[in-house]
Amino acid sequence: MELFKNTAHQLKALLEQGTIKASDITASLKQRIQTVDARVKAYVRFDRTDFEPAASASSPAPLAGIPITIKDNICTEGIPTECCSRILEGFRPPYDATVIRKLKEAGARILPVKANMDEFAFGSSTENSYFGATHNPWDLQCVPGGSSGGSAACVAADEAIVALGSDTGGSIRQPAALCGVVGLKPTYGRVSRYGLIAFASSLDQIGPISKDVRDNALLLNTIAGHDPMDATSVDMPVPDYTGALAKDVKNLKIGIPKEFFVEGMDTQVKTSVLEAIKTLKDLGAQTREISLPHTDFSVPVYYILATAEASSNLARFDGVQYGFRATSAKLIDMYKKTRGEGFGEEAKRRILLGTFALSHGYYDAYYLRALKVRTLIKQDFDRAFADCDCIITPTAPTPAFKIGEKAENPLQMYLSDVYTISANLAGIPAISVPCGFAGGLPVGLQIMARPFAEETLFRVAYTYEQSTDWHTRKPAL
Ligand code: GLN
DSSP states (O other), X not given: OOGGGSOHHHHHHHHHHTSSOHHXXXXXXXXXXXXXXXXXXXXXXXXXXXXXXXXXXXXXXXXTTOEEEEETTBXXXXXXXXXXXXXXXXXXXXXOOHHHHHHHHTTOEEEEEEEOOSGGGXXXXXXXXXXXXXXXXTBTTBOOOSSSHXXXXXXHTTSOSEEEEEESSSTTHHHXXXXXXXXXXXXXXXXXXXXXXXXXXXXOEEEEEESSHHHHHHHHXXXXXXXXXXXXXXXXXXXXXXXXXXXXOTTOEEEEEGGGSOTTSOHHHHHHHHHHHHHHHHTTOEEEEEXXXXXXXXXXXXXXXXXXXXXXXXXXXXXXXXXXXXXXXXXXXXXXXXXXXXXXXXXXXXXXXXXXXXXXXXXXXXXXXXXXXXXXXXXXXXXXXXXXXXEEEESSSSSXXXXXXXXXXXXXXXXXXXXXXXXXXXXXXXXXXXXXXXXXXXXXXXXXXXXXXXXXXXXXXXXXXXXXXXXXXXXOO
């Protein structure tokens, strides 16, 4: 049986019927990884990992026996967590991130191999990994998107059942779109960041990447909720997200921001998204044009704030406490050599940009001003949501691009996130679901909602998914 093809909820049903054992799933996944990962390269350190099939678990826990793939920046006790950076080489966290603890309590099995990513989640293509690039399962010459490219590619390639990624400016949704799977960035504060190695603390969120909307809701049920270990996590009840999966968008008000449908967007992407909006309209939703006037500022504001926070978060990596250490007779030289040899090019670029934006004399002109514009962006959304229940846009302006195509042009690369970044700046939840193909490559539809309205996202995404068959298409590998 090709169990690796299944979703978590399908496997759950098979396990409950007693048709299969948990160890059958892990054995099937291991075999799939052995067969295709040499081409996709979604996992890191597979050759060095003891990948034992899980002992059979038969418990009523919500995720009993379901294997979960984890991005390399989420701490897993005893399992290497290196953010795909040389500077964290050999780091095995002595504790589990809160999301991992919760998954284990729900009976899930954390895979001992981790998913590839851009170093420290800096990127939109998973080319900035110390372990080399991940390839898009739909076209191995193309990128899977980033920075959670390993997580998205392994779900798309059936090398994983479900995965966790992290999203600071689009890193769950953009790779989900480019790989034809479902990716959710929850509301800021919905999921604990404890144990997520920080990139930009005011923007980072952990979220699920899955083959369908139901699995996504199933995973959020488990990982969401208040955590005293994360001061920014919010103490609000967690609804039953799978229970909210009704096929119903009647009278739902969808806002279409005019600023998002402009030049630079691939025409086939545009056609697919407009077609998806029409499908939702035919199902009873109402649409209206809205305006998010500060959209143009989201990319520059993000790259000031995210790099500023990153430069300060990365200050702790100096060869003393974690991972790689260069040898040098003098302490100060050891710091310099460790950081010089341990960080990749993009990490260094961001440390330089961020340190500059925070430096005396420039702080007011850059960092403080960017914070003020962030507030304006947030207010745009507040106004828009007074008049609509959700906002629909493309997830990314183009389908997957060729490996190497944007590697020499960081600005071009930064623009891959034009549609995803504002949700992080505003702290709102957003999901990407497959909505078509452009030149044989998947296209993603982004749905955004009010803070803590993940149920609305799931309802719209589920209704759309149930009316189309994009999520059932698989790449030929
Ligand atoms: N691509 C964006 C960046 O490079 C977002 C990354 C992310 O969400 N982690 O910063």
